[in-house]
Structure formats: structure tokens, C-alpha cells
Amino acid sequence: MGCPLNLTEKDPHWERLSLWHDTVITDWSPRAGLRGDTEADVAIVGAGLTGLWTAYYLAEADPSLRIVVLEAETAGYGASGRNGGWCSALFPASLSTLAGMSDRDGALAQHRAMRETVDEVARAAAAEGIDADLAKGGTIVLARSRAQLRRARREVAEARTWDRDEDDLRLLGKAEAQAVLRGTRTVGATYTPDCAAIHPAKLVRGLADAVERRGVTIHERTRVHAIAPGRAHTADGDVRARTVIRATEGYTATLAGHERAMIPVYSLVIATEPLSASTWDEIGLARRETFSDHRHLIVYGQRTADDRLVFGGRGAPYHFGSRTNPEFDQDQKVFARLYATLIDLFPALEGGTRVTHAWGGALGIPRDWCASVGLDRETGVGWAGGYVGDGVSTTNLAGRTLRDLVLERDTELTRLPWVGHRSPAWEREPLRWLGINAGLRAMTLADAEESVTRLPSLAAKVVSPLLG
């Protein structure tokens, strides 16, 4: 099925980057770039949510700190401005993985911290007067086949072994699920209250303004080529600073010496025109719950504050040598697949619902699929990232944790298991390219296999260790 894309031909380029860029009121003219060498206490590379939350909490804790943020493009250019808008308690590594890195209490502390972070994002945004269209309706993940229902049940049973109760994650029967969201073939669902739908660009652009109000300097159109102890190096000058933080996520491989640290995997998104009240009555999501289903290859959706349906998913290929390129944001085959999936879920949209925006962006995936944050005391170089697709809230936890690490505070946050974790390097090419793309294809096949057989796919079992 084709995708009736009808993109507006607006200029400038920034406005067309995504629905979010198109619908945020902000001044897109770039902030002044770095001109010549300068000194700071903390230099932060990347003005996405990781870099900006770090700057925000540091400036709040110690207003005397000289903080400089260096951004290759414009604040919010990366994943932080273009994501699906799930501000959730999801963390890319499982509780058992986290327990393996620490112990059961450590894993549960990380989970608690993630749940609290959803509310902290809302609190900090409100405190700064940032209206990011936030609605905490939770997340519903539909089960639309027997195989999916089995996975949903297993997920809830696993949660109970971690003492995660009904208020954290619960199984919904068919009628309960349909009361929230009326997707086709629904036989049940899981539901968690720990997610808020947000408008990503309103959050990240508002945060950039907030950190500036607190005295932080943001240089835009300033690409860092290399990070070294005490220094961030750009073509227009160096920033010398006791602490340098890397906050470059999906673009990390472009930094000298970090080519195998993190791979960029593209996630693509489409958005419809605002839908009528009667269409929403048919679909549901009255509290703007974010939604998905229990298939293997992730899809995600939200109802926006202006009643559009935003729907995204993975499935775009990984590009050889961890390359990123604005062209990779536009994969018509993936857009068409997303549209077909959306119609299959909600036939009410068939027959003329316009897709007004289609875009994509790069996620950062570390080799062990485990996000991490840390600061090397000897070199003064810190980092945070590897969130896979769960960075909207995790970046906030990273920012508060980096604040404590930089200020040498021993806190509950600095004792969480992800702190100081080092992921192994990815394989060299062409092994990396072959492995990841074979894995992505196998996940698509597994979903197709299950939609025919309704039974758990064998293909998925084989490749799941590679794809997290």
C-alpha cells in the first residue's frame, strides 16, 4: 500500500525536519558559533537533551560554573527534537542485566529512578515555563495475536518476580484494552502508567532557552572533531575545560577515536493531519496514552495535543561504516510500511487520511544495548548515552547524575548500576553491517511469520541476542 504523503514545501529547512520542528514556536536562527580558543569549567559536546539537561542541573547546582555547550547544528537537531515523544520509565537493559552489573537492589533502584524521572521531567519543564504538551496517560501495548499475548503475559509474570506490582505494570483483558485503544485483532494488552506523551521540540528548544537564562553559553554550527582530556577541539578553536562531556549519541562514531563506540540505527516516523473527534472516538486514547503492540520490530505511537496520530518504527537499514546522513531520514519504503501498519491497526483511517509529515533520526546503540553514564576522574572526560530508543526521560536521569559526578557528590544517583558501565566496542566492518542488517530483516520476518502462524517465531529467538 502506498503512503499518501503530502508534505508541505515550506522553508527554511529546519521547519521541515519533523512535525515537531514544524509546529514549535522558536527562533531557528543559529546561535553564535565558537570563534577562537576559550576556557570553561565544563564543556559539553552536543545540545540534545543529554547535553542540555546536564548543563541545566549543573548551572542550577552551582551558578558560578562556566559552562559551554558546543553543537554541530542547532539545539534539538538530533533525536531529541524528532523522537516519538514517549517520556517513559523504559530503560534499554533488562532488570536481570542491571542486576548482573550490580545486584537485585541496584536493578530495582535504577527502575525506581526511571519511574521518578518521568515526573521530574514534568516538574522541571513546568518550573521553567516550558509547555511541551505533556500528558501522563501511561502506555498501552496491545497483544494482537496469541504469540503476542503470550509475550505480554510473560512480561507481566517477569515483572512480578521483581515485585513490580499492578500499579507498575498490569495485564489487561480484551475488553479493558479496547476501552483504551481499539486496534484490530486485539486480544489483550499490557499497561503501565509511567509514560507521558510530549512534544519533543517544545521540550528541547525550551530547555535550550532555560539553560541560557541560567548563564550557560551555547555555540551552534560548531562541530567538535575530537575530545581530549581538558579540551574539545573544533575547526574554529578549542574549548579548554577541566571537564568535557560527550553527549553525541547517534552521531558518536563521527568523533575521532569513537568509531566503534555506538552505532546509529534509524527510526522513522509519520504524522497524520489532525483527526476528527469522531475518528478519535473510534480509535480511543482519550488520555493521550502512548501505544504500541507486542510485535518484535518496535513500533510506537502517540496522539498529539492537536489530535494528530504520530506513528514510528524501526526497520530502516543500518548504513555501512556507521554513517549518518540527512538522506537516510527519508526512506519511502519504510514510510509506506508504517502507513500500511497504521491502517491495519486502525481501519478508520483508510480512505483519505493525509500524512502531513514523515521524518527520521538516528538512535545510538551500544554493543551490549546498555545505556551508561560516567566521568573518568583522571582525564575529566565524561559521557552519557546508548539509550537505544528510550532516551527522552533517561537523558534527564543522565543530566542529574553527571551533575553529581562533576561536583564529586556521592549520591543515590551516582550509585546506580549504569554509572561507569563500559560497553564493548562494536565489530569492525563489514561484520557489523552484515550482522545488524540480517538481524533487522529477521525481526521483520519474525513478525510476518507470527501474523500468519499466530505462534512465537523461531527466527526471533535466533536473532534477539543481537537486537536486544
Ligand SMILES: Cc1cc2nc3c(=O)[nH]c(=O)nc-3n(C[C@H](O)[C@H](O)[C@H](O)COP(=O)(O)OP(=O)(O)OC[C@H]3O[C@@H](n4cnc5c(N)ncnc54)[C@H](O)[C@@H]3O)c2cc1C
Ligand atoms: C525517530 C526517533 C524516535 C524516538 N522515539 C523515542 C521515544 O518516543 N521515547 C524515547 O524515550 N526515546 C526515543 N528516541 C530516542 C531519544 O530521542 C534519544 O535517545 C535522545 O533524544 C538522545 O538525546 P541525546 O541528547 O543524547 O542525543 P541527540 O538528541 O541526538 O543530540 C546529540 C546532539 O549532538 C550533536 N552533535 C553530534 N556530533 C557532534 C559533534 N561532533 N560536535 C558537536 N555536536 C555534535 C548533534 O547535532 C545533536 O544535536 C527516539 C529517537 C529517534 C531518532
